[in-house]
Each structure stands twice: as C-alpha cells, then as structure tokens.
Amino acid sequence: MRFKNILLSLCFFSSFLLQAQTDSGASATKLAEFSLEELMNIPIYSVSKSEESSFDAALSASVVTREEIKRAGCTTIMEAMRLVPGVIVREQTNGSYDIHIRGLDNVPPNLGLYFFGNSTTLVMIDDRPVYNYLHGGTFWETLPVDLNDVEKIEVVRGPSTAMYGPNAESGVINIITRRPEKKGWYAVANGQYGNYNTGIANASFGYKVKDKFSAVVSGNFQNRNRTQSDYYDPARDQFEPLDTFIKNDSVRSARYPHPxxxxxxxxxxxxxxxxxxxxxSIDVEGGGQHSEIQDIFASNFLTTALATSYYGNLKAQVYGADLQVSYLTGTQQPQAGLYQGKWDFNTTDITLDYHITQVKHLVITPGLSYRRAAYDDRRYVNEATREGLFNGEVVSQTYAAFLRADARFFKEKLRLIAAARMDKFNKPSKLYWSWQFAMTYKVSDKHILRIVESRANRAPLFLESYYNLSVPFNLPGQPGTIQLLGANDINLLTTDMLEIGYRGKLRDNLEIDLEVFGTSTKNFSNEIFTRIDSSATSKDYIYTFTNIPLVARQFGATISIHYIVGKFQFKPFITVQRTTLFNYSPYTVSPTAPVSVFFAPSPATQNINSGMGKQMTHIATPTVYGGAYINYAITSHLNVNITPYFMSASTQLEAANLVAKNGINGVENINPKFIMDVVASYTFFKKLTLFANFKNCFSDKTREFFRGDIPGFKVSGGISFEY
Amino acid sequence: MSEVRGWIHKRAERKFHFGKKVQIAVSLFLLLLLSCSFATPAQEEDEEYNLKAAFIYKFTNYIEWGAPSSDHEFVIGIVGSSPISKQLIEIAKTKTVKNKKIVIRQFNKLEDIGPCQILFIPQKTPIRLDDILAKTAGKGTLIISEKAGYAKKGTGINFIEVDNNLKFEANAKGISAAGLKASSQLLKLAIIVD
Incomplete structure (x- = not known):
C-alpha cells in the first residue's frame, strides 16, 4: 500500500513539474511581501533558490531574531523558546528548561523519567544536529554557543523528517549563528549579574576582510545557583535536605558535587x-564546551549532569551544491555518580545535496546523507557484570537519500512542495520512508492558505536498541537480576499530520497566522517484562523495549498575531490543544510473561494489550498555552519589553503513580502558570546598552516540571556592547 | 554501503513486481528532471533587480513625503533604461503606496525629468549625477542609486552589495535636504554615510 502511494505521489507530482516549465510569474511582487530585514538577508543570486518570507512559508514556522531575543532579555537559548508560538517551555531548575513543540509530553504516562523530556525534536546549530542518540532528547546545556553567537532561531512545528532529517518528528529548532556584517572589526560583549548568584558573560570578536573572509572567536560562561536547597526524597515523597536521605558522604558528593x-x-x-x-563559499566552525547542571533526568529526579564536548562543522556551497560535514565528540554523564550514567561518544554527519534551479519557479533538490553515532561506556563500567547502560560500543548508522521539490504556478499563486526521504538504519533494519506534501495558495497578496500532510519518525535510539543493563538484587533465598534490554526489531515512533493554515495581512500593521493541526502518533515503546531466565544460581527478570499499542492523537490550533502601532510592537500567540490516548494500558507486562514477584496479577489478563479499544484524555499537555512579545520603544534610547508566558493546569504522571496509586506519589499537579518578564534598557551611544531584567515578576512559586525546583523571582542588571 | 545494496537486492527479489513499478515511476521522474535541466537558464540580473524593486517598494513605508500631493499617483521615475523597470511595473500592477496608484516613468533626458516621489538612477545613466541632483533639489524626490560612492555624492539611498547580500547606504542629510523624513527604523537598517 505504501509503495502504491509513493507511485501515485510521484506521478501526481511529475504532472505538476511539466506544468511548472510553462508557467511564469513575477518574483518582485513576492519579494515585496518581505520585510526590509528579510530582504537584506537574501543572497542576491539565490533569490529563487531557497529564501522565502515567513508570510509565504509553507510549513508552520517561526523565527526569533537576535534583536527580539536581546530586547526580551532572554538569558539562554532555552529561554528564548518562550518567544515562539506553539512551544511549551517548563523551567526545571534555574536556567534549565524542558522544551516541547506542541505537546506529546509525558506520553506514555506513568513512565520513568527518561522520556519525560522532549525526545522528538531535531535540534541543530547551523544545520548540524545536536540532539543525543540515547533517547532523542537534547542536552541543551551542552550547546557550545550562547546568545552572543545567535543570529536567529528558526522553529518548524510539525513532522518534518523529509525536509530536515531524522528526529524532526514534532518539529525542528535550528539555531543560526551570527557573522560580521561590515568590513573591519566586529565585537559583541554581554555581561549581567543577578540574584541566585546568576552571572552571565559572553563575547565575540572578529574581523572581516573585503566581504571575502571573516573570522570570529567567541566565548561564553554562565553560573546560576538553585532557587531552593532541598531535594526530592522519593521514599518519603517530600522535599528535604539532601543529607537526611543520602547519608553516605561519598555517594552524596559523587552524585551532587555542587548542591x-x-x-x-x-x-x-x-x-x-x-x-x-x-x-x-565555505564556512568552517569549531569549538568546545563543558557543563555541569542539575536537572530532572532518568530515574533519579534532580540529577547532576556533566558533559564535555568538541565539535567541527564544515559547510561548503559551490554553485547549486551544498556539502556539510560535521563531527562531535566528547563525554556525557547525565547521571553523575551513578555507574550506568557515563559514556564517551562521537557522531558524524555528512549531507550532500544539489539544487536544480534551471527552470523558473521550480527547485528540485536531490541529496544523500550519512550519519554515524557511537556511544561507548567501556571505560567507565564493569562490562562483565553489565553495570553500564550499554557495556560496550554501540553504533547507529544511517544511509539516507532524499528528494525535495518546490514548484510555483499561476503567477506564483499556487505553490507545491513535495519531499520524500528514505532512511536505512543499521538498527532497526526496516527501511523508513518519510514524506511531506505542502501546498500554499495565495488568494491575494494579503491572504494565503496552506495545507500540509506529512509523516515523520524519531531517530533510532540507543535505549530502544542497545539497552543492556543488569541490576542485581537479592531477595531472601532468591538471588537474581533485573535486566533491561533493547530490541532488534523496534518500530520507530512515527507521527502523521494533517495541518491547514491561514496567514493574513489584515492591515498594513496587522498580521495574523493561524494553524489547525491533527496528528496521530504510534509505535511508542516501553520496557516490558517479558520472561524469567532461571539458572541454579540466579533468577533473571528480563525487561525488553517493546512497542506498545498506544496511539496518541492530538488536535489543536495556534494563532499568532503581529501588530505594530506607533512605538508598540505586539506579538501575542496562543495554542489550544487536546490530546487523546488510545489503547493505553498501565501494565508493562507481556501477555506471555510468567507470573512473578514483581507483578502480582496474571500477565495473561493484565498486560500491554489490556487497554485495547479504550481511550482517555491526556492530562500532561496544557490545554491552553502561549505568550506574547510586547515591545515599547519609548525613545530611540529607552526601551521596555514585556514577555508574558502562560500555561493552563496540567498533571504529569511518573512510574511511582502505578505502584502507589494514591494520587500523590508519582503525580505532579502543575498549577495554571502566568509568568511575566520585564526588561528596561537604555542605549547610550553606538550600541552600548544598560539594562535591568526582571523575571517571574509576579513571583509565581509553583513548580513547572515534575519534582523540579520551585521557580523564583529573578532580577539582574547588565551591560551589552556591539561594535 | 554493501549492507544497503544487499538489502535492496533482497527486497527487490521479494517484491519484484512492485519494485518494477517504482522503478518505472522513478525513471519517469528522473527523465522529467533531466528535461527540466535543459530549459532556459534564469537570469541572475533579473533576480538582482527583483530584489532592488522590492526594496524600493518597501522604502515607501519608511519615508514621509511632506505635504501630500494632490494627485492620485505615486510616481517612480527611472533615469534612462534599466532592467528594474520591468520589476517595478510588475509591483505596480498589484500594489499601491499610501493608497495611491504606482506609476513608473522613464526619463531619458535631463529636461524630461518631471515630478516624482522616487527617482532611480541606474548604474549606467546618460545624465550626469550632479545635473540630476540639481534638477531635483528640494522637490521632495527620494533619489535612489546603485553605484559605489553615490550616497556620499548626494543621493538619498544607494544600493551596495555586502557579502552577496543587498544592503543600502543612506545619506540622512541628503534625504532631509530633499524635504523628506526618513524613519529611525530605516536609518537603523541602513549604513549611514555623511
């Protein structure tokens, strides 16, 4: 069936290609829709190649510029995501956030904390993927760049693997770095200090020769204290001083070196x-980072995560061909002090594509991609007792081919984009197809209608494929292990989406962007108890990553508005959504598993299939969330910016909920949130700016993430300079 | 790669008929691509002037033309011939400036230059810059040029290429001397020359 669809799609698309050859139109009219800033960023000789105004974008996309980030007083790249429509941003600790595009957070519910964080977004810096292969999430603190390096952040909402590559299941976040614009010296420097010992310093220096060559070096540093000192004690289900429940000094200092x-x-x-x-042109980037944070990860609630990494990235453009080669290597330790939480890693990405632009109003881009990720924990664990997550070197390899086409018809009123991608992973071995069809129709220069149909999958995860952990236990008279294993034949999490959208320029100073989306996501996986391997000396309980019949369907809409009146700029946005879970079963047991001490009821009657035919409303994703960017340029020197952010109530459920079933353990009821940040800044001569930054002005002291720190009111002052 | 080839081979054996259909479709598709690539090459010059025309249209949002003229036309003049005229005419078909119809006029001689809100001076122009500036001085005309050093010589806005991107210089004094008011937003984006 799938191949038939592809065949039909190819034929359908081919007929449009023929038509495109005979069509002609006027690009100047299209470009007249762009803002001056956008026009200034368009390479003169690639107007028809890849640039488009955000008004014309075929997908649900938003861009946050460095100017907006600066005016809004964002202190990290993560925080800047609160300026983007359709993104749920929850503070875990001071400076660390969980970031989900549109939702599907905490699905399946009642799971361990590995998949609490987002694991379905392709995060990139200058098109270089930076998500991790352990669970598909992004260790945001390990990004080597900071806001001084950022030109803009592009966000695409919705499954986009065919256009951008694996893991773009809920969307894409691409951080574009900054280059000097003028010839000669270039300098950017920012420093600020505030309560909770929050100190931020970053700077870039560069030189540009004759519009031909530019070089920039940059560095960044951040230090932030926690907003509370107590830790969550799962045994007593309360927050208390760390030494009351971790009494062993060496264990405590290994796990929490800087509480x-x-x-x-x-x-x-x-x-x-x-x-x-x-x-x-050739772009070469390189650098490194070291980070230590405490955030919510894996099964240990607040956990110290340490990371050191180095990267190189080469991008070459020769006529219509683009080549990108990137390499990342380092050591990750997302659970410091725990034997299973450390490994060396390296990832290589090579992408080659070519833009065929000979026909006016048609761009065809065939391309090839190779990826290799290797994680190795042998240096840190005892392989014989299988105390690590992998106990060896695990490798994920991907060969991919893709074809993208972008055609415009009827004086550019109608635009069709089709993209298909084929990924051949080493594990799982099944071939994966992803696709994306988008159509925009310009009713007039001021009104545009869009429709998108796409399918995307998550990248293969080491947890799903290579998990190999053995945890010994010693029940009286019954020594044994619990073994957590990956699977060879896992089906990758897959999302299908249908989306319709409308953008309108209702007045010269008023734009509206509406998107209505429906998604269906299947192939969730979980550690499922499958069997007991018994020997004379040991009883081993085997848990294997297995696909479960759960299907999550989300239906929602996002509206964003851009309104400028005088010195006011007002960009509010809101998302309303509802997620329904089908076939959810709370039992993580295979129907063929034996009765065991760990699972009292009969697996034959209570198992992963027990939820078939049932449906429930998902309560972890807020029904309503959004925010606004409000800027008031009082004079050319004095600026005030207000960024409210809000979420309706939600409830996150963790594995302990299934055991305790008391509505308390493993349950985090998150209050409705209304967080308001205010920044006042004064620019002296050139670009020397002094600012005062107030975050969480209403001092909302309720938790935003499962067992995270309670956010505090934050105030800081600083200076920024640009030359 | 041998792994991929092996896989494709196996798959092809199992699903031969389907594979054949896909092959035919892909071949047709590639054939079409090939036929596309022999079509007329797009004009780079066109692309550049598409962009310049869009810029000129956008500038009108950031400039105040003093006392409103009584007629219902917004005149963009071009000194001599330039590929930009085609693009500006295209924009004029669907757009207006301050609710006025956009009219494109070409002036081949100095004496032809009549009242206009914007006057574009192409790189190769039959008339001397000084003469154009003298003729339009104080008449509320925004002069836009595309030659290195012209903003310094007195045009209001001058296009320059920086890093393969189109940027513009603004001569703030020249703009106000012409009786126009440029918004601070425009000047912020411009490279200011004195």
Whole structure:
C-alpha cells in the first residue's frame, strides 16, 4: 500500500513539474511581501533558490531574531523558546528548561523519567544536529554557543523528517549563528549579574576582510545557583535536605558535587567564512564546551549532569551544491555518580545535496546523507557484570537519500512542495520512508492558505536498541537480576499530520497566522517484562523495549498575531490543544510473561494489550498555552519589553503513580502558570546598552516540571556592547 | 554501503513486481528532471533587480513625503533604461503606496525629468549625477542609486552589495535636504554615510 502511494505521489507530482516549465510569474511582487530585514538577508543570486518570507512559508514556522531575543532579555537559548508560538517551555531548575513543540509530553504516562523530556525534536546549530542518540532528547546545556553567537532561531512545528532529517518528528529548532556584517572589526560583549548568584558573560570578536573572509572567536560562561536547597526524597515523597536521605558522604558528593549550583557552563567557538566568489563559499566552525547542571533526568529526579564536548562543522556551497560535514565528540554523564550514567561518544554527519534551479519557479533538490553515532561506556563500567547502560560500543548508522521539490504556478499563486526521504538504519533494519506534501495558495497578496500532510519518525535510539543493563538484587533465598534490554526489531515512533493554515495581512500593521493541526502518533515503546531466565544460581527478570499499542492523537490550533502601532510592537500567540490516548494500558507486562514477584496479577489478563479499544484524555499537555512579545520603544534610547508566558493546569504522571496509586506519589499537579518578564534598557551611544531584567515578576512559586525546583523571582542588571 | 545494496537486492527479489513499478515511476521522474535541466537558464540580473524593486517598494513605508500631493499617483521615475523597470511595473500592477496608484516613468533626458516621489538612477545613466541632483533639489524626490560612492555624492539611498547580500547606504542629510523624513527604523537598517 505504501509503495502504491509513493507511485501515485510521484506521478501526481511529475504532472505538476511539466506544468511548472510553462508557467511564469513575477518574483518582485513576492519579494515585496518581505520585510526590509528579510530582504537584506537574501543572497542576491539565490533569490529563487531557497529564501522565502515567513508570510509565504509553507510549513508552520517561526523565527526569533537576535534583536527580539536581546530586547526580551532572554538569558539562554532555552529561554528564548518562550518567544515562539506553539512551544511549551517548563523551567526545571534555574536556567534549565524542558522544551516541547506542541505537546506529546509525558506520553506514555506513568513512565520513568527518561522520556519525560522532549525526545522528538531535531535540534541543530547551523544545520548540524545536536540532539543525543540515547533517547532523542537534547542536552541543551551542552550547546557550545550562547546568545552572543545567535543570529536567529528558526522553529518548524510539525513532522518534518523529509525536509530536515531524522528526529524532526514534532518539529525542528535550528539555531543560526551570527557573522560580521561590515568590513573591519566586529565585537559583541554581554555581561549581567543577578540574584541566585546568576552571572552571565559572553563575547565575540572578529574581523572581516573585503566581504571575502571573516573570522570570529567567541566565548561564553554562565553560573546560576538553585532557587531552593532541598531535594526530592522519593521514599518519603517530600522535599528535604539532601543529607537526611543520602547519608553516605561519598555517594552524596559523587552524585551532587555542587548542591547549590543549578548551572555552570562555558563554551568557546571559532567561525570562519570564506566567500570564494558569488557562487562558492565555505564556512568552517569549531569549538568546545563543558557543563555541569542539575536537572530532572532518568530515574533519579534532580540529577547532576556533566558533559564535555568538541565539535567541527564544515559547510561548503559551490554553485547549486551544498556539502556539510560535521563531527562531535566528547563525554556525557547525565547521571553523575551513578555507574550506568557515563559514556564517551562521537557522531558524524555528512549531507550532500544539489539544487536544480534551471527552470523558473521550480527547485528540485536531490541529496544523500550519512550519519554515524557511537556511544561507548567501556571505560567507565564493569562490562562483565553489565553495570553500564550499554557495556560496550554501540553504533547507529544511517544511509539516507532524499528528494525535495518546490514548484510555483499561476503567477506564483499556487505553490507545491513535495519531499520524500528514505532512511536505512543499521538498527532497526526496516527501511523508513518519510514524506511531506505542502501546498500554499495565495488568494491575494494579503491572504494565503496552506495545507500540509506529512509523516515523520524519531531517530533510532540507543535505549530502544542497545539497552543492556543488569541490576542485581537479592531477595531472601532468591538471588537474581533485573535486566533491561533493547530490541532488534523496534518500530520507530512515527507521527502523521494533517495541518491547514491561514496567514493574513489584515492591515498594513496587522498580521495574523493561524494553524489547525491533527496528528496521530504510534509505535511508542516501553520496557516490558517479558520472561524469567532461571539458572541454579540466579533468577533473571528480563525487561525488553517493546512497542506498545498506544496511539496518541492530538488536535489543536495556534494563532499568532503581529501588530505594530506607533512605538508598540505586539506579538501575542496562543495554542489550544487536546490530546487523546488510545489503547493505553498501565501494565508493562507481556501477555506471555510468567507470573512473578514483581507483578502480582496474571500477565495473561493484565498486560500491554489490556487497554485495547479504550481511550482517555491526556492530562500532561496544557490545554491552553502561549505568550506574547510586547515591545515599547519609548525613545530611540529607552526601551521596555514585556514577555508574558502562560500555561493552563496540567498533571504529569511518573512510574511511582502505578505502584502507589494514591494520587500523590508519582503525580505532579502543575498549577495554571502566568509568568511575566520585564526588561528596561537604555542605549547610550553606538550600541552600548544598560539594562535591568526582571523575571517571574509576579513571583509565581509553583513548580513547572515534575519534582523540579520551585521557580523564583529573578532580577539582574547588565551591560551589552556591539561594535 | 554493501549492507544497503544487499538489502535492496533482497527486497527487490521479494517484491519484484512492485519494485518494477517504482522503478518505472522513478525513471519517469528522473527523465522529467533531466528535461527540466535543459530549459532556459534564469537570469541572475533579473533576480538582482527583483530584489532592488522590492526594496524600493518597501522604502515607501519608511519615508514621509511632506505635504501630500494632490494627485492620485505615486510616481517612480527611472533615469534612462534599466532592467528594474520591468520589476517595478510588475509591483505596480498589484500594489499601491499610501493608497495611491504606482506609476513608473522613464526619463531619458535631463529636461524630461518631471515630478516624482522616487527617482532611480541606474548604474549606467546618460545624465550626469550632479545635473540630476540639481534638477531635483528640494522637490521632495527620494533619489535612489546603485553605484559605489553615490550616497556620499548626494543621493538619498544607494544600493551596495555586502557579502552577496543587498544592503543600502543612506545619506540622512541628503534625504532631509530633499524635504523628506526618513524613519529611525530605516536609518537603523541602513549604513549611514555623511
């Protein structure tokens, strides 16, 4: 059936290609819809190649510029995501956030904390993927760049694997770094200090020669203390001083080397750009970082995460061809002090594509991609007793081919985009197809209608495929282990989406963007108790990653508005959504598993299939969430910015809920949140700016994430300079 | 790669008929691509002037033309011939400036230059810059040029290429001397020359 669809799609698309050859239109009219800033960023000789105004974008996409980030007083890249429509941003500790695009957080419910955080978004820096292969999430603190390096952040909502690559299941976040604009010296420096010992310093220095060559070096540092000192004690289900429940000093200091510190990190980068001529350029980037944070991860609630990494990224453009080669290596330790929580890793990404632009109003991009990720914990664990997550080197390899086409018809009123991608992973071995069809129709210059149909999958995860942990236990008279294993034949989490959208320029100063989306996500997986391997000396309880019949369907809408009146800029946005879970079963047991001490009822009657035919409303994703960017330029020197952010109530459920069933253990009832940040800034001469930054002005002291720290009112002051 | 080839081979054996259909479709598709690639090459010059025309249209949002003229036309003049005229005419078909119809006029001689809100001076122009500036001085005309150093010589806005991107210089004094008011937003984006 799938192949038939592809065949039909190819034929359908081919007929449009023929038509595109005979069509002609006027690009100037289209470009007249762009803002001046957008026009200034369009390469002169690639107008028809890849640039588009956000008004014309075929997918649900938003861009946050460095100017907006600066005015809004964001202190981290994570925090800047609160300026983006359709993104749920929850503070875990001072400076660390959980970031989900549209939702599907805490699905399946009642799971361990590995999949509490987002694991379905493709996060990139300059098109270089930076999500991790352990569970598909992003260790945001390990990004080597900070806001001084950022030109803009592009966010695409909705499954987009065919256009952007694996893991773009809920969307894409691409951080684009900054280059000097003018010839000569370039300098950016920011420093601020505030309560909770929050100190932020970053700077970039560069030089640009004759519009041909530019070089920038940058560095960044952040230190933040926690907003509370107590830790969550799962045994007593309350927050209390750490030494009351972890009494062993060495264990405590290994797991929590700096209990007061929420985040301490530094990074450094070099960016080189050489424009050989109008048709060829090379970008080379490199750098490194070290970070220590405390955030909510895995099964240990607040956990210290340590990471050191180094990267290199080369992007070359020669006429219509793009080549990107990137490499990342380092050590990750997301659960400090725990034997199973440390490994060395390296990832390589190579992508080659070519834009065929000979026909006006048609761009065809065939391409190839290779990825390799290797995680190795042998240096840190005893392989014989299988105390690590992998106990060896585990490798994920992907060969992919893709084809994208973008055609415009009827004087560019109608635009069709089709993309298909084929991924061949080493594990799982099944071939994965993802696709994306988008159509936009410009009713007039001021009204545009869109429709998108797409399918995308999550990247293969080491947890799902290579988990190999053995946890010994000693019940009286019954020594044995619990073994957590990956599977060879796991089906990757897959989302299908249908979306319709409308953008309108209702007045010269008023734009509206509406998207209505429906998604269906299947192939969730979980550690499922499957069998007991008994020997004379040991009884081993085997849990294997297994697909469960759960299907999550989300239906929702996002509206964002951009309104400018005089010195006011007002960009509010809101998302309303409802997620329903089908076939959810709370029993993590295979129907063929034996009765065991760990699972009292009969697996034959209570198992992963017990929820078939049932449905329930998902309560972890807020029904309503959104925010606004409100800027008031009082004079050309004095600026005030207000960014409210809100979420309706939600409830996160963790594995302990299934055991305790008391509505308390493993349950986090999150109050409705209304967080308001205010920044006042004064710019002296050139670009020397002093600012005062107030965060969480109403001092909302309720938790935003499962057993996270209670957010505090934060105040800081600082200076920023640009040359 | 041998792993991929092996897999494709196995798959092809199992699903031969289907594979064949896909092959035919892919071949047709590639054939079409090939035929596309022999089509007329797009004009780079066109692309550049598409962009410049869009810029000019956008500038009108950021400039105040003093006392409103009584007629219902917004005139964009071009000195001599330029590929930009095609693009500006295209924009004029669907857009208006301050609710006025956009009219594109070409002036081949100095004496032809009549009242206009914007006057574009192409890189190759039959008339001397000084003469154009003298003729339009104080008449509320925004002069836009595309030659290195012209903003310094007195045009209001001058296009320059920076890093393969189109940027613009603004001569703030020149703009106000012409009796126009440029918004601070425009000047912020411009490279200011004195």
């Amino acid at each position: 007061d510190i929420a985040m301490r990190k530094y990074g450094y980068n070099i960016f080189l750009n050489y424009k050989i001529n109008k048709h060829a």
